[in-house]
Amino acid sequence: MAAPKTTTWALEEHTKAKHAILRRYLDAWIPILSHGGFPRIVFVDGFAGPGVYDDGSDGSPIIALNAYLAQAATISAEVDFHFVEVDPGRAALLKQAVDALLASAPRCPRLKVHIHSGRGFDEVYNADIHPTLGQGVPVFAFIDPFGWRISMATIARIMALGSSEVLVNFMFEEINRFLAHPDQVENFDTLFGGDEWRRIARMEGQARRNALRDHFAERLKSVGRATHVRHFEMRNRRSQVDYYLFFATRKRKGLVKMKEAMWKADPAGAFTFSDATDPNQMVMFGAEADLARLEREICGRFAGEACLVSEIETFVIDETAFRDSHYKGVLKAMEKAGRLEVVAAKPRRRRGTFPEGTVVRPSPAYGGAIPLRLAL
Ligand SMILES: C[S@@+](CC[C@H](N)C(=O)[O-])C[C@H]1O[C@@H](n2cnc3c(N)ncnc32)[C@H](O)[C@@H]1O
Structure with missing residues (x-):
């Protein structure tokens, strides 16, 4: 203008x-x-x-x-x-x-x-x-x-x-x-x-x-x-x-x-x-987070590596557009789909939860083909 x-x-x-x-x-x-x-x-x-x-x-x-x-x-x-x-x-x-x-x-x-x-x-x-x-x-x-x-x-x-x-x-x-x-x-x-x-x-x-x-x-x-x-x-x-x-x-x-x-x-x-009025042109208000993208970004950095969950958190906050509240949901879905190995964790950890100290290894195989969309 x-x-x-x-x-x-x-x-x-x-x-x-x-x-x-x-x-x-x-x-x-x-x-x-x-x-x-x-x-x-x-x-x-x-x-x-x-x-x-x-x-x-x-x-x-x-x-x-x-x-x-x-x-x-x-x-x-x-x-x-x-x-x-x-x-x-x-x-x-x-x-x-x-x-x-x-x-x-x-x-x-x-x-x-x-x-x-x-x-x-x-x-x-x-x-x-x-x-x-x-x-x-x-x-x-x-x-x-x-x-x-x-x-x-x-x-x-x-x-x-x-x-x-x-x-x-x-x-x-x-x-x-x-x-x-x-x-x-x-x-x-x-x-x-x-x-x-x-x-x-x-x-x-x-x-x-x-x-x-x-x-x-x-x-x-x-x-x-x-x-x-x-x-x-x-x-x-x-x-x-x-x-x-x-x-x-x-x-x-x-x-x-x-x-x-x-x-x-x-x-x-x-x-x-x-400001475009055609909703197909751009992402508009009311859409959902593209968590498949976050999974790709996490895998791009950590695939095949054993890493602390806190390292993933730091990466997500500092280097991606995503929020800290997003990544645990992504890790949970990855574990459920067999795309995340839990290498070390507290003895009674519940599946899908990642308390401090948990060590995980994201799978190198995921290419982002499986859509993963969670409502915020
Ligand atoms: C984009 S408008 C500000 C809009 C306002 N921030 C808002 O969101 O409601 C820019 C304003 O900066 C003023 N302006 C232009 N040059 C300036 C300068 N060097 N220092 C301070 N104000 C200036 C203009 O008069 C204009 O009112």
Whole structure:
């Protein structure tokens, strides 16, 4: 979508999916961190928008504040919300929306909302927000621009805070379209934090698209020093990839919770949402997880090898799109079908259960031909 010139704009279907992921993640993030002993936690919406869409739906800052206000338990940490919106008209509307929400909410003395207007995210974060944060303060930054004026150096500064995480809207379609544009070289150097992307600009077709997506993930790891990076693909009405929502963290628990949020947005686990109306074109809401795929991935890594079940769990969480809740069901079905040997286990282990310490050997024979689909 071209960047709108109006103060508000229409809410698109894939924006709803993006908001659903943000809300579900914050529902988990706020209590985990605030009850985890952090005296202060910080949410930054770097490209906040006006807080409202044409049809009156909430924008991301209001969604984030609602996640805080809806917490049933008392939040003992001080929670700072920083909303950065360069456009003064949009920022004014956002202020109205925030004021209206807080006027109807119970008094929250430990909640602080800051709206920054007239300057861009990089400048505000580096000059006004970052210097106020101590090393241990966890930040969750939502970085959701219309284009690609993002700086990997700023992302790296946020991530350097240790417990911090970012959710970045990587405007894939436009970035891919403009990658070879001579006027954009510096901006892309800033986005990727280096010039290695230039070799991708000389590539073509699907190889180029995959390389571009994978390069951004690699930069989040190498420059941003994230240990876990996952993306969610958003497709447009023609079912072409419009943008990727990238999540980067150094905490496995963050990854587990973000996967939960993404699985809820796409129960089929392809981590894709499409605005296309033809249900045959793409995996849509309401489908089931393709657990045959998970079995193939487990076999691809461990077939023929005796391994601890905990090693399979680590592999599933860190290196596949699947959740920890999926793999035991897969192991159970594999054992039942004779495709998994239990090498060592507690004496009275029940068949189909895999308590800690269980050693298994997945069969090398399985090629994925037998469908294995379990409802979530
Ligand atoms: C995609 S919209 C944000 C939508 C919002 N996050 C939501 O989900 O409801 C991007 C917003 O960033 C603002 N913007 C553009 N450049 C900016 C910058 N450098 N810093 C902060 N905001 C910027 C635009 O005015 C626009 O309102």
